[in-house]
Amino acid sequence: MTTGAWIAIAAVLAVLVVALVVGGVLYRRRRVSLLPPPSTPELGETKDRSGGYKTAGGISFSRGATATAPPKPAPAPKPTPEAKPAPEAKPAPEAAPTVVPVAAPRPEVVPEATAPAVEAAPEASAPAVEAAPEAPALEAPAPETVEPEAPAPAPEAAPEVVAPAPEVVAPEVEVEAPTAPVLEEIEPTAGRLDRLRGRLSRSQSAVGKSLLGLLGGGDLDEDSWEEIEDTLLIADLGSATTEQIVTRLRAELAAGSVKTEADARALLRTVLIEALHPEFDRSIKALPHDATPGVLLVVGVNGTGKTTSTGKLARVLVADGRRVLLGAADTFRAAAADQLQTWAERVGAEVVRGPEGGDPAAIAFDAVTKGIETGVDVVIVDTAGRLHTKTGLMDELGKVKRVVEKRAVVDEVLLVLDATVGQNGLVQARVFAEVVDITGVVLTKLDGTAKGGIVFQVQRELGVPVKLVGLGEGADDLAPFEPAAFVDALLG
């Protein structure tokens, strides 16, 4: 072939290459994505999954009564344990897993490698762009997934590469195993009871409707009053509370203060709220003291939801920027410690656990000791759920508390009660109250019972507030108990 022919072939090839490249770029630009465009969140913005509900506040925390120290400054994330005086910087004992610094999924902790990365690094390929909005705090390693061979798109084309284009995920790319555990996003605590109100209403509002129906009907005869009493009793308000409420309603109606249905509703609302003691302090005493963490014991009969509630509470505290250590002192049920560890790993809390069947008091002691050494803010000890009829086992719970008190003040003893068991819960409450001083109640499974009236009885019986309510099996289905919101749900 002549030189001219070779040149002609070379020119044709060059044109083909250029055409392929241009075609590729145009193809990428025109490709239609079925995924929503990535909304790059502002730094500091968290994803709101509350469904738009807003309420007065979230779960509030306070310091135990024995604290003498001035309040610590606002709990921004504490990156290092040395923020607190750690007596001996001992290495973690093997009983506990590696200390996971609580990279609390708060936006402030997010390094610049989130949204800005999209702009700053055009070579950071599609996966990084797409993943960033989902869990900003955890996506720092995203650049590691960059495919080296991927044809670098023009910088301006990057935002359009929304869909995880199959060809971008090159099979030969070795995605490094994440070094940090994948932490979960935690729902905002503010507004939870309102967000979960639907569940409460579904199970409770029949009571409210029936009461309103009776009261709004005008003059009440004795049969109607009896029906009101029955309704309250069936809803598990207990005879004392029922009597108190009926007496008050009778007096108000006799005084002629109820003329319309709206009056009846307003009166019922007021009377029920009053009976729930809105003045009780429902904050969780979980804030650290000068040199010791806040210490909480979670007690209750097995199956009531102790471990679940402990995990849910840990999430709330982590979301509040606290460093949390969980003590798995429930050695009675084999899987309980694993269950607790899973909860902890999901939010980056530490766990201290012991051998199966080990001494719960020893584990609780170790947990608090480790919490002091590592300078965590709060230690929550999940205790063994024992049948309250077994005296020896109940005594063991007393021992757990006494032993823990050798290391730190116990700020809260939360009794977990299953709302679905009705009166039986009261029997449990009495027995536990004999062994330890209960400071608050967590009433679980309120989503699955129409007997929410147990709230009234429990408070009356124990003289301590219901502080938290469990409204589902979901990780964030724990809400502060707010009398007014509860009554509103009751009245529908």
Ligand SMILES: Nc1nc2c(ncn2[C@@H]2O[C@H](COP(=O)(O)OP(=O)(O)OP(=O)(O)O)[C@@H](O)[C@H]2O)c(=O)[nH]1
């Ligand atoms: N529907 C509903 N289920 C709940 C709630 N809280 C806990 N549960 C469920 O109740 C069951 C028992 O919960 P656990 O946390 O294992 O109970 P526990 O008291 O720790 O039990 P032991 O470890 O045996 O002592 C689990 O299936 C939970 O998902 C709640 O508020 N609502």
